[in-house]
Amino acid sequence: MNVVENHTRSPRRPHVKVRKVRKEQKELSQLQEEQIHRSVDEILHAGQALAAAAKAAASVTQAELTNTELAVWQGDLKTRFATVQEDSQQNLGFIEEHIFLSSCEPLRLQAQRAAQLKANTTSCVCSKCKTQLVSVKYIARKIDSRFGQLVVFRHYGQCPDCQEWQCPADDALGLAKNAVASPYVQEVSALLVSKMPSEQAVLVAQRLGLDLSRCTLHREAHRQGVKAQEVRSATVTQLDTWEDIKELAHSSTEGPQSQPFTLVIEIDAWNIRERDGWGQTKELRAKDKTFSQWHWVYVGTVFRLDHRSQTAGNRAIISQRRYVATRLGIPALMRQLHREAIDCGLGQTKDVLVIGDGAVWIWNIAKDRFCDARQRLDLYHADEHLWSVANQLYGKGTPEAAQWVKPLLEQIRNDQTPATIQTLQELESGLTQALQKKLQTQINYFQSHLNRMCYKEIIDARKAVKSGDPTPQQKLKANEPLGSGAIESTCRQYQCRFKRTGQFWSLAGDEALMCLETFWRNGRWEELYPHVKLSSPSLN
Numbered sequence: 048m049n050v051v052e053n054h055t056r057s058p059r060r061p062h063v064k065v066r067k068v069r070k071e072q073k074e075l076s077q078l079q080e081e082q083i084h085r086s087v088d089e090i091l092h093a094g095q096a097l098a099a100a101a102k103a104a105a106s107v108t109q110a111e112l113t114n115t116e117l118a119v120w121q122g123d124l125k126t127r128f129a130t131v132q133e134d135s136q137q138n139l140g141f142i143e144e145h146i147f148l149s150s151c152e153p154l155r156l157q158a159q160r161a162a163q164l165k166a167n168t169t170s171c172v173c174s175k176c177k178t179q180l181v182s183v184k185y186i187a188r189k190i191d192s193r194f195g196q197l198v199v200f201r202h203y204g205q206c207p208d209c210q211e212w213q214c215p216a217d218d219a220l221g222l223a224k225n226a227v228a229s230p231y232v233q234e235v236s237a238l239l240v241s242k243m244p245s246e247q248a249v250l251v252a253q254r255l256g257l258d259l260s261r262c263t264l265h266r267e268a269h270r271q272g273v274k275a276q277e278v279r280s281a282t283v284t285q286l287d288t289w290e291d292i293k294e295l296a297h298s299s300t301e302g303p304q305s306q307p308f309t310l311v312i313e314i315d316a317w318n319i320r321e322r323d324g325w326g327q328t329k330e331l332r333a334k335d336k337t338f339s340q341w342h343w344v345y346v347g348t349v350f351r352l353d354h355r356s357q358t359a360g361n362r363a364i365i366s367q368r369r370y371v372a373t374r375l376g377i378p379a380l381m382r383q384l385h386r387e388a389i390d391c392g393l394g395q396t397k398d399v400l401v402i403g404d405g406a407v408w409i410w411n412i413a414k415d416r417f418c419d420a421r422q423r424l425d426l427y428h429a430d431e432h433l434w435s436v437a438n439q440l441y442g443k444g445t446p447e448a449a450q451w452v453k454p455l456l457e458q459i460r461n462d463q464t465p466a467t468i469q470t471l472q473e474l475e476s477g478l479t480q481a482l483q484k485k486l487q488t489q490i491n492y493f494q495s496h497l498n499r500m501c502y503k504e505i506i507d508a509r510k511a512v513k514s515g516d517p518t519p520q521q522k523l524k525a526n527e528p529l530g531s532g533a534i535e536s537t538c539r540q541y542q543c544r545f546k547r548t549g550q551f552w553s554l555a556g557d558e559a560l561m562c563l564e565t566f567w568r569n570g571r572w573e574e575l576y577p578h579v580k581l582s583s584p585s586l587n
């Protein structure tokens with residue numbers, strides 16, 4: 048067989064395997080050559096397209112659609128409306144959806160042209176020294192907008208004096224460096240992520256017609272939070288000198304003098320879980336068991352008493368109020384709260400009331416910033432302390448405990464706390480040492496807050512209002528809060544976003560989002576997003 052085979056094969060023809068490899072090599076090199084040609088073509092083509100786009104951008108003179116574009120849009124709508132009429136299943140929801148879908152591209156086109164026009168008419172000068180920029184290039188930038196992605200060309204150049212490279216049109220359009228979000232997308236990212244976790248925010252945004260990734264939303268919201276903190280710092284810095292404070296208080300008193308009013312300030316704190324070991328490896332974190340820790344968020348609220356009223360169901364509602372929430376410590380809370388209090392009329396009133404629980408730091412703030420204020424211990428915290436004694440003496444939830452505590456709760460409401468203290472002191476001798484120690488803690492609590500425990504006047508005023516025979520003075524007094532319920536409900540509202548099961552924060556992350564949330568609650572959103580003024584004259 049071998050002999051025959053050798054004889055029949057041509058001696059000059061290479062082996063079949065060699066032929067196969069050569070063939071493959073030839074095909075490969077042909078393919079590579081084609082690819083090189085194609086990519087060169089593509090680059091050339093892309094270059095030409097970019098040059099054409101730049102030329103078109105530079106010549107944009109109007110944002111409006113052309114008659115042809117308008118006709119195409121109208122035609123598309125007509126077809127869609129015909130579908131709605133034919134299909135009995137398509138309700139108004141479908142009509143809304145059709146109009147939205149049909150309008151996306153025309154609106155995007157107009158937004159892109161209007162932005163282009165604004166960019167083209169922005170002077171190419173340095174933002175600091177107004178010198179004409181040099182080495183100017185015309186560069187495209189992609190922007191995520193309310194109407195989808197826009198491409199806008201802008202001049203980019205260097206200031207010969209400051210040496211800085213700048214893009215004046217970006218400032219004019221309100222675009223941040225290295226961020227794709229338009230001002231509207233910046234705002235929506237901030238709003239959504241401060242209200243809900245980013246994975247939910249992505250889906251909500253999508254339903255509202257915004258195609259944004261979780262990463263974009265999260266990163267943009269954080270950036271906005273940092274911006275909000277800068278704005279907040281700038282307003283709080285106005286409190287650095289006594290002259291500034293006086294001027295600020297004076298400027299907020301301008302305008303017609305109002306009736307005398309009481310300013311109420313409530314202060315509290317809650318805790319948030321942070322992961323301290325961000326960036327650490329799993330092993331390091333496993334070794335350090337304390338990597339996740341609880342930290343205090345300090346909160347406060349300020350309102351005028353005449354903005355507080357009762358619903359028919361006896362629930363308090365406050366029509367206008369300011370909030371403060373910060374993870375940056377007590378001094379930060381103090382400054383921010385002072386600033387909000389001035390805005391609420393601290394300089395216009397002589398009657399300020401601070402309400403809080405037993406925490407020492409609260410009363411230190413009151414002493415430091417609101418030294419002439421009346422102070423009130425939250426009545427319900429005082430009740431809790433008495434209940435705690437009752438439960439220790441007679442067992443939790445027993446009728447004996449309830450029977451023992453009842454007259455003492457009544458005493459507190461009648462401003463007879465010294466009698467309550469005496470009752471507690473008389474108890475001490477018959478108790479074990481451990482119980483004596485616990486009881487002493489409670490006695491100390493009531494003694495230290497004695498001057499903050501005046502409730503009778505309010506309770507009597509409320510009774511008079513109920514019986515329909517209050518004096519004008521009682522009418523006002525009845526509206527005063529006995530406790531710090533307003534701030535406690537505020538804490539719960541913040542916690543809905545910031546204290547979810549399994550949630551960990553970083554200090555930078557939670558402070559940024561909490562700052563955004565507070566701007567929103569305080570009706571100061573348009574300070575961050577001036578375009579909001581167009582459609583919401585008042586957010587409150």
Ligand SMILES: [Zn+2]
Pocket residue numbers: 173174175176177178206207208209210
């Ligand atoms: Zn310059």
